[in-house]
Amino acid sequence: MSFASLGLSESILRAVSERGYTEPTPIQAQAIPAVLSGGDLLAGAQTGTGKTAGFTLPILQRLTTTEARKPGAIRTLVLTPTRELAAQVEESIREYGKYTDIKSLVIFGGVSINPQITQLKKRIDVLVATPGRLLDHVQQKTVDLSNVEILVLDEADRMLDMGFIRDIKKVLALLPRQRQNLLFSATFSEEIKTLADGLLNKPAMIEVARRNATTELVEQKVMLVEQRAKRHLLAHLIKEHAWFQVLVFTRTKHGANRLAEQLAKGGIPSLAIHGNKSQNARTRALAEFKSGELQVLVATDIAARGLDIVELPHVVNFELPNVPEDYVHRIGRTGRAGSSGEALSLVSPDEMKYLSDIEKLTRKQLTRITPPEFELPPASADDSAREPRQPRQGQRRDGSAGRGEGGGRNRNEAARGDGARRSSQPARARTPQADGGAPRSDAPRAPAKPRAPRAEGAARPERSRNANASNGSNARSQTAAQPGARDGRRNSSGAGAGEGNAPRRAHASQAPRAAGGGNRPQNNRPRYGRDENGDVNGNVIVPTRTDEEINGNRPGASEGGFRGALSRGIKAIRRLA
Numbered sequence: 001m002s003f004a005s006l007g008l009s010e011s012i013l014r015a016v017s018e019r020g021y022t023e024p025t026p027i028q029a030q031a032i033p034a035v036l037s038g039g040d041l042l043a044g045a046q047t048g049t050g051k052t053a054g055f056t057l058p059i060l061q062r063l064t065t066t067e068a069r070k071p072g073a074i075r076t077l078v079l080t081p082t083r084e085l086a087a088q089v090e091e092s093i094r095e096y097g098k099y100t101d102i103k104s105l106v107i108f109g110g111v112s113i114n115p116q117i118t119q120l121k122k123r124i125d126v127l128v129a130t131p132g133r134l135l136d137h138v139q140q141k142t143v144d145l146s147n148v149e150i151l152v153l154d155e156a157d158r159m160l161d162m163g164f165i166r167d168i169k170k171v172l173a174l175l176p177r178q179r180q181n182l183l184f185s186a187t188f189s190e191e192i193k194t195l196a197d198g199l200l201n202k203p204a205m206i207e208v209a210r211r212n213a214t215t216e217l218v219e220q221k222v223m224l225v226e227q228r229a230k231r232h233l234l235a236h237l238i239k240e241h242a243w244f245q246v247l248v249f250t251r252t253k254h255g256a257n258r259l260a261e262q263l264a265k266g267g268i269p270s271l272a273i274h275g276n277k278s279q280n281a282r283t284r285a286l287a288e289f290k291s292g293e294l295q296v297l298v299a300t301d302i303a304a305r306g307l308d309i310v311e312l313p314h315v316v317n318f319e320l321p322n323v324p325e326d327y328v329h330r331i332g333r334t335g336r337a338g339s340s341g342e343a344l345s346l347v348s349p350d351e352m353k354y355l356s357d358i359e360k361l362t363r364k365q366l367t368r369i370t371p372p373e374f375e376l377p378p379a380s381a382d383d384s385a386r387e388p389r390q391p392r393q394g395q396r397r398d399g400s401a402g403r404g405e406g407g408g409r410n411r412n413e414a415a416r417g418d419g420a421r422r423s424s425q426p427a428r429a430r431t432p433q434a435d436g437g438a439p440r441s442d443a444p445r446a447p448a449k450p451r452a453p454r455a456e457g458a459a460r461p462e463r464s465r466n467a468n469a470s471n472g473s474n475a476r477s478q479t480a481a482q483p484g485a486r487d488g489r490r491n492s493s494g495a496g497a498g499e500g501n502a503p504r505r506a507h508a509s510q511a512p513r514a515a516g517g518g519n520r521p522q523n524n525r526p527r528y529g530r531d532e533n534g535d536v537n538g539n540v541i542v543p544t545r546t547d548e549e550i551n552g553n554r555p556g557a558s559e560g561g562f563r564g565a566l567s568r569g570i571k572a573i574r575r576l577a
Contacts, residue, residue, distance in 0.1 A: 006032045008061050011099035016057070019095065025050040026208040032058045040181045040203035042196050049208070051184050052092050055152055060097045062150070063125055073147035078128040079171065081158040082302055083108040083279060084286060089154060090128040102126060109133040110279030117142045131159070131167035138174065145174045152182045153199075157325065160191045172199070186329060217335035218315075220343045222355065222366045227348040229376055230318060231259060234346065235266050236374035238296065243314050245289070248298045249330050251319040259318060260298040270296040301326050309333060317345040320354040324361040 003016055003024055024032065027045035034041050035058035045051055059076055068075055080086040090106035097104070104126040107116045113136060120142050127143075137143040151172075153159065159168065181200050185192060196203065225233055238246060250256045253274040260272040271285040271294055288294040290309055301321060312334045321327055334341025345366070347355050359365055 001029055003057075006057075007036060008032070008057060009064060009100075011064075012057060012060055012096060014099055015096045016053075021053075025054075027051055027206065028054045028057070030206045030208065031055060034204045034206065035059065035180075035182060036061060037204075038062075038180055040200040041183065041206065042200055042203045043182070043184050043206040045186065045206075045208045051186070052089055052154070053096070055154075055182050055184060056089070056093050056096055059126070059150055059152070060093070060100060060102055063102055064100050068125075068147070069149065070147045072123045074124050074127050074143070074145060075148065076126040076150040076152070077145060077148045077171075077175070078126065078152040078154060079131055079134070079159070079168065080128065080154045081130070081162050081164065082155075083110060083130060084282065084302070085155060086128050086130055087283075090126075093126050093128070104128065107133050107137065108279075109136075110282075113137070113140075131164045131171060135167055135170060138170075145171070146176060148175050148179055150180045150182065151175060152184070154184050155186070156183050156195065157185045157192050158329075160195065161323070161325075165191075165195070168195075186332065217339065218331050218341045218343050220331065220345075220364075220366050222345045222347055222368050223371045224368065225346050225348065225371050227350070230346045230348070231262055232376055233371055233374055234316065234318065235263060235268060236372065237344075238263075238268055240372070244295060245292060245309075245312060246296045246314045246316060247289075247309070247312060247333055248296060248316045248318050249321070250298060250300060251321065253300055255319065256298045256300055260296070263296055263298070268296055269294055270298055272298045273302065274300040275302055301330070311339050313341055315341065315343045317343070320345060320347060320351045320358065322354060324354070324357040327358045328362065 001024060002022065003013055006024065006029070008016075027043060027049050031041065031043050031051075031054035034043075035055055043051065043054065045054075063075055078086075078089055080089060086106050086108050090104050093102070093104045102125045103123055105116075105119050105124045106128040107120075108130040109132055113133070116133075116137070117140070120137065134143070138145070153168070159165075181203070183192075183196055183200060183203075223233070234248070237243065248259065250259060253272075253276050256272040256274050260270040263270040271288070273282050273285050277285075285294065285297060289297040298318075315331050315334045317327070317330060321330065331341075331343035334343060345355070355366070
């Protein structure tokens with residue numbers, strides 16, 4: 001059977017022949033006539049068997065031979081689960097329809113929406129989109145789906161797995177009731193059956209192979225290896241057998257990044273592709289891999305659906321997927337269009353359950369082979385374990401570790417110096433006191449002496465701002481020299497301020513109040529260490545903070561706050577009195 005016998009026009013057949021295709025695949029031979037008939041279709045076939053051409057060719061034929069319901073309106077909508085698949089489908093439509101007047105456009109997220117809005121203002125016959133970005137355009141009213149004639153859900157099972165069912169239902173509500181629905185997938189599940197029952201109207205069903213079966217053109221092998229040795233085994237296989245184009249699958253995005261970096265450090269050109277990468281980075285990496293410039297492409301399952309890489313020889317499952325259907329799509333990147341390929345799975349002991357699920361789904365026992373001998377560097381004895389986190393550079397004033405360096409609940413123990421963990425970083429050197437006192441020590445402070453209890457009813461000792469005048473030193477130098485006396489409190493011997501203990505700075509609330517009331521203390525001495533004659537006193541005076549200074553540092557007590565306004569009002573009343 002040839003493509004010409006399927007009822008396609010000369011312009012489409014010319015484009016098909018230029019791409020090197022002469023005979024349709026089984027899915028194409030059955031799907032093309034079914035789509036041309038105008039009825040709904042549910043089609044399932046092994047990945048890599050040409051499902052994309054199975055619906056693009058007849059859609060192009062229908063659009064070129066029938067009149068549009070409304071001139072300039074979107075006539076066909078194709079939904080795909082991933083950006084890469086959307087770009088590939090649109091590329092196929094553009095290539096097969098290059099000798100026709102059909103205009104196509106692809107829209108997906110990860111790129112600016114403005115160029116897409118500009119393109120949507122033009123005539124578009126076929127729109128290929130991911131559900132999320134399509135709904136973005138719907139919300140901005142930049143796309144009209146009221147005249148769609150054909151709806152295609154490509155890789156429908158993957159869209160359901162990714163949670164697009166709600167988005168799909170929103171899109172379906174925007175489409176006209178009278179339309180042709182086409183549903184294509186490589187695997188079938190109960191969710192697919194439920195979706196088909198609610199979407200399709202008396203569909204034709206095509207299934208050219210057993211459900212969830214893998215192609216016989218792919219040689220599938222399994223190597224049992226410890227997790228810590230996988231990376232070194234993979235690098236050994238690539239170098240030993242001179243693999244020039246290898247698609248490696250990991251289970252996580254972080255694992256893909258890490259493996260690509262490690263292979264690149266080992267001299268194997270590698271890049272990672274996953275959902276956290278920018279669209280430009282994903283497109284660039286995929287283009288380099290397809291052209292042969294990039295030796296290894298490490299990917300998550302984002303690349304497991306629909307990517308058509310010509311004669312890809314090797315697919316490696318660095319980690320088995322936890323969903324067995326994803327294994328079918330992974331290995332389907334090789335052995336496409338009649339060419340052969342090899343799929344190797346590196347299986348660790350903790351992945352044996354995943355392997356069992358895959359063999360149960362595919363109904364095929366995968367061939368076990370013995371890994372070759374290779375050198376495992378001593379430094380990689382436990383690659384799976386994380387390196388210890390390095391402590392932060394910052395240090396606490398007392399030389400103990402801060403948060404993240406043995407801090408947290410044990411920071412008090414570290415400050416007391418009673419055996420708690422100390423930071424591995426050297427403490428920063430302390431500068432001498434500005435008043436000429438001794439420099440602060442980098443060692444933890446000695447434990448403070450317990451305060452002697454004050455007799456009940458005893459008056460608090462009077463605090464003088466010049467209490468240290470007799471010994472000729474200031475409060476700060478005495479505080480640094482005598483542990484346990486830094487707060488001006490009496491120690492266990494009952495020594496007062498005049499016996500070598502520095503007094504605590506007087507607070508405004510503890511100072512004698514003015515006769516007129518208010519919070520300002522009676523203080524006839526000028527501030528900042530100068531007497532009434534403007535001469536510098538012999539003692540360094542610790543200035544008493546006023547209410548404005550105290551309250552100004554509190555939240556909500558700034559100049560524009562309520563407390564500031566209240567203070568200014570009281571002052572104004574006093575001046576009037």
